[in-house]
Amino acid sequence: MLVETIATFGLMFFLFSVGVKMDTGMMVVPERKAMAISISVTFFTLALTSLLSVVLKKCVTMDASLAQSLTFIAASQCLTPFPNIACLLTELKILNTDLGRLAISSAMFCDILGISLTAVGFALAHNTDGSADGSVQTSVLACLSIIAFLVAIVYVIRPVVLWILRRTPEGEPHFVLGPLIFGLAVPDGPPLGSALTTKLDSLVTGLLYPTYLTVSGLQTNIFKINFQSSWIVFAMVFFASLVKIGAVILPACCSNMSVREAIIVGLMLNARGICELMVYNLWKKGNILNDQEFALAVISVIGVTAIITPLIRYLYDPSKLHVPTKRRTIQQARRDPELRIMHFFSSSLLAGPPPVLVAHQSQHQPQRTLETSNSWSNHIINALRQYELQNKGCASVQSFSCIAHFNTMHEDIYRVANDQTSTILIVPFHKQWAIDGSIGSVNRAIRTMNIKILDTAPCSVGILVDRGILSGSLTILNNRSVYHVAVIYISGADDGEALCYGARMAKHRYVTLTVIRFLLFGCHNARERKLDNDLIDEVRYDNVGNKGFLYKEEVVRDGVGLASSIKPLENRCDLIVVGRHHQESPLLLGLDAWSECPELGVIGDMLASPDHVSTASVLVVQQQKVGAKLLAHSSKQVFNDTGRREVFG
Template sequence: MQSDIDLFSSLCQILTEKEFTLMVVSILVTNAILAPLLRFIYDPAQQYQSMRRCSIQHTKQDSELRVMACILNNESIPTIINILEASYASIESTVAIIALSLIELRGRARPLLVAHQPHDTLRSTSCNKTQIVNALRQYAQHNEGCASVYSFTSMSEYDTMHGDVCRISHEMEANILIMPFHKRWEIDGSVQVISRSIQTMNIRVLERAPCSVGILIDRGILSGFPSLLAGRIEYNVAVLFIGGADDAEALAYGTRMARHASVSVTVIRFLLFGEENSKDRKRDTDLIDEYRYFSAANHQFEMMDQIVRDGIEMSTSIRRLIDYFDLVIVGKEHPDSIMLLGHDQWSECKELGIIGDMLASKDFVTKASVLVVQQQRIRKRLIKHIVTPITNQRDQSVHNIPTEPGPRPSITISM
C-alpha cells in the first residue's frame, strides 16, 4: 500500500496537472471503447455452439444416448441415479453417463477441472464424494455392457463454472445436460436456498449449452423413493404436454423411459377448449401420434387428454394429478396460450419457465420431483419443430475436441 502511495506521489511530481489529467482520461476512454469492442468481436459462448442436432428428439432409437449429470451434493444422488437408470440402457441402445461433480472454491484458489481416466473413473477426489463414487459404480455394474460412465470434477467459483459445464457437454457430445436447482427441500418439507450463484450458473448454461438442458427440482427426500437399481418397484413418470419444441423434447425423453421394465409413463396433454382446428394443435397432434404409434405395444406408455378453459383449470388439474407420480417432466417454454395467462405474474424463477416455476413453488405441495427441459438451441433459435422425430437420423459427423480452444475458466488435469 505504501509503495502505491509513493508511486502516485512520484507521478504527480513528474507530470503536470494537465498531463496527468490527459493520461487518466485516455485510459478511461480506451477501456470504454475496447471492452465493448472485444465483446462484439469475440463471444466466448461461440466455442460451445453446435450446428448438429444434439437433442433426444433428434436421436435415433438405436443410437447411444449421452446424458450428462451435474451433481452438487450427496442428497441429490438417489433421484439422479433413478433418472439415469430410467433412461433405459440396453444392448440395442446404450447409454453414456457423463458425471460432473461440482465443488465450489472460495477465496483465491485457482479453479481446476479434473478429468478422470477410464480406469480411474470411479475413484473419488475427496472423501465427501464417496456416495457419488458408489452410486456410479452400482449403476455401471447393474448395466454392464449397456452403459459407460465418464467422471469429471469441476472445482471453481459458481460464477465461472458454467464454462466447464458447457465445455464438457460439448466435447463429450451430450444429448441432454441435467443441472441442479438452486433450492433444496428438507425432510420436514421446508425449502432452503443453497446459493443464488447456482441460479445464475443455470441461466448461463441455458443460454450457452450445445445440447438440451434439464433443471432438476429434487424432492426425492420427501418421498423416500428407493433406487430403481434395486428392482421390483415401479417408477411413475408424468410428461406434461402443452406444446412447443421443449415439450417435444420432454415427450421424447419420457417415451424412451417407458421402454424400461420398471418405469410407467403417462403423457398428460392439456387442450384448450374451442381450439380444435388451430394449426399448432394439428402439428402437436401429428407429433404425438408418431410417438403413440411407435409405443402402441408398450402398456407402460399411456396418454390422456385434459380439456381446460383457462390457466386456473389447468393448474387445478395438475395439482390433482401430480401426486400419483415420482417424476414430472415438462418443457421450459410454450407457445402463447390462454392457459398460461396470469401464471407469469407470480414467476420467481424465470429459468424454469411458467409451468416449471409453478411446480417448483414452495406453495405447490407435492413429493414429486420435476425435470424442466429446454431443447437444444441453435444460434439462439429453437430447432425446427418436425413431425417425424423418431425416424430422423442423427447427424453422422463427429465433432472432435478442439485442438486450439479459446480461453477457459480453469486448468484441466487428467488423473
C-alpha cells in the same frame, strides 16, 4: 513510516495467501506445452532484453545512473508472476478457459524460474564487500542460505504441517521469500488452505494490499522524469513485451496452437502488477533505482496493463467458441440407440487451487475402481460407477471434476458438453428441500448460472427440481420396483422435447410413463394440432405393447382448470417432466402472475412452488436453440407484462 510498515506487513500476508492458493504440482510438474512456453518466455526475454540494454548503453547517451540500472530493468522484464496473470484473467472472466489455464500453468512454472533468478539477483545486488574474494564468498553464502531455507521449508516445515493436519479434524533471506515459500509449503485446498485464505482474504485484499499500492504510488515522483530517459525505458519494455509474445509463438508452432491463440497467451503472460512493483520497491531501497528510474518502471507497469487488457478482451471471446452449429436434441436423436446425458453437480469450496478440469478414469478403461477419498465429489463418482456396474452393457459413465468460479463455470460445462456431444444437459434447481417439505437452502449463484446456460447452451437443457428427500428416494441405487414418470404436454418445441425424453425413459423395464395432453375446450387450430398429433402418434406407435405406457387427453377451459387437473399428479408420480416454454394459449393466462422462477416456465414454476405440497420431483426441459434466428447472440428477447423474459425464434 507507520503506513509503510503496514504496507510491508500487507505484502507479506498477500504473498503468503498467494502461496497457499498455488498448486505446487502445477508449478513443479506442468504439462509439456506450458513448460516449453515458460522456458522460452523466461530465457528469450532475459537474453534479448539484456542484449538490448547493452546496445542502448553503447549507442545512446544517457545518465550514468540510468545506464547502471538499465540492466536490472531489462532483467525484470523476464518475470511472469502468477498473481498478476491470475488477477487479470479473473477480472476478464477467462481464468477457466483453455488459454487461461495454459497461461496460468505457464506462469506458475515461470515463477519457479523467476523466483530463482530474483533470489540470486538479490544476493548479488546486496553484496557490498569491497574485495573480489569477499564478493564471491558473500554471494555464494547468500545463495546457499536461500537454498538451505528452501530445503528446511520443504523437508521440515511442510512435513510438520502435514503431520498436524493428519491429527486435526476436518473443519536471513529477504522477507519477500519467506511468506511466499511458507505459503507454498501449506497444503492448498481444504481444510487448512481454505480456512487460511478465507480468513485472510478480506483483510489482505480490502486493507493491506491497497495500502501497499498506495505507498508505491506516493513514492512515485513523475516530475523527476526527463524525456530521453523515458523513451529508453519504454522502448525496452515494449521490446520485452514483443519478445514474450514471440517466445510463446515459437513453441506454439510445434504444439498445434494457432498463431492467434499464441498471441493471446503472449498478451496474458505480459500482465504486470504487484510483483513488479515489489521488485522495483526493493531495488529503490537498495539504491539500484533512483527516483526517476523507479517512476519510469512504475509507469511502465501501468501502461502495459492498460494496453493488454482491452487487447485481450477484443481478441478472445470464449463465449463464441460454444455457439451451437448442429442440432443436438432428444427429439432429433430419438431413433439413435445411444443417448448422451450430461448431469451437473456442484459443491462450494471455501478456496482452492486455480481453475482446473479433470477427467476421471476413461470409459474405455476395463478396470474401474472406486474412489477411496471421503470427499463429497468422490461419493457422487462412486454412486455413478455403481449405477454403471448395475446396468452393465446398457449405461456407461464418464466423470469430470471441475474447480471454477460460479460466474464462469458455464464455460466448463459447455466445453464438456461439446467434447462429449451431449444431447441434454441436466442442472440442479437452485433451491433444495428440507425433510419437512420447506425450502432448506437457496443458492443464488446456481440460479444465475442456470439462466446463462438456458440462454446459450449447445444442447437441450433440463432443470431438475429434486424432491427425493421427501419421497425417500435419495439415491440412484434405490431398489424401488417401479418408478412413475408423468409428462405434461400442452404444445410447443419444449413440450415435444419433454415428451421424447419421457418416451426414452419408458423403454426402461422399471419405469411407467403417463403422458397427459391438455387441450383447450372449443379450440380447433388444425395446423398446430396436426404437428402435435404427428409427434404424439409416433411416440404412441413406438410404445405399442408397452404395459408401462399410458396416454390420455384432458380438455380444460382455462388456467384454473389446468392447475386443478395437474394437482392429482403431484403425489402419484415420482417425476413430472414438462417443457419450459409453450405456445401462447388461454390455458396459461393468469398462471404466470405469481411466477417466482421464470427459468422454470409457467408450469414448472407452479409445480416447483413450495406452496404446492408434493413429493414428486420436476424436470423442466428446454429444447436446444439452433439457427440464425435462434442463436443466443441474435435471439429476440421479449418481456411480457410481468417483466418475465422470454426468448423466441
